[in-house]
Amino acid sequence: MKVIETPIQTRFSDIDMFRHVNNVRQTEYLDLGKMDYYRRVVGLDSLAASPTLVIVSTRHDFVDQLRYEDRVVVRTWVDRVGTKSITLRQQIVALRPNTGAADVAVASVASGASNAEGDGNSKGSGLREVVCTEGEAVLAVFDLTSQQSLEVPAEWRDRIMKK
Numbered sequence: 001m002k003v004i005e006t007p008i009q010t011r012f013s014d015i016d017m018f019r020h021v022n023n024v025r026q027t028e029y030l031d032l033g034k035m036d037y038y039r040r041v042v043g044l045d046s047l048a049a050s051p052t053l054v055i056v057s058t059r060h061d062f063v064d065q066l067r068y069e070d071r072v073v074v075r076t077w078v079d080r081v082g083t084k085s086i087t088l089r090q091q092i093v094a095l096r097p098n099t100g101a102a103d104v105a106v107a108s109v110a111s112g113a114s115n116a117e118g119d120g121n122s123k124g125s126g127l128r129e130v131v132c133t134e135g136e137a138v139l140a141v142f143d144l145t146s147q148q149s150l151e152v153p154a155e156w157r158d159r160i161m162k163k
Contacts, residue, residue: 006074007072008092026133030137037076043159051143058137059135064131067094073092076088077089079136085138085139087137087139089135092133097127
């Protein structure tokens, strides 16, 4: 399944007094990644269309500091397509300058393993990738008119499963 990378512009207001990106802002970054995935893979240009996707569950693990000076990308991919729901997995990745021989090895392995589509690829850029936040979201297909869940449309399923 396709991995989408969404570049994130860190704003001054995203930073707390410790020069870290606030956890609430990181949740917003993950939402931007979801919206980019909906548009680029599922084909939903508007969540006001019906059927649409609604979030029914989210979970985030903050595994490293996301800093003011980091270049940031959000990676989003589908982990599972159920009958009426889609489970997304996400990562917030900091792209940081290499600082030594060990970092060069980490960067070449990390960027070589990525099959992501987007502008955040660090391959050949002298940057290493650090996963700072990992998340999961379960999304239900929802009909706005009837206010009921629906099965995942075959067209969406085909787009998601396409490499």
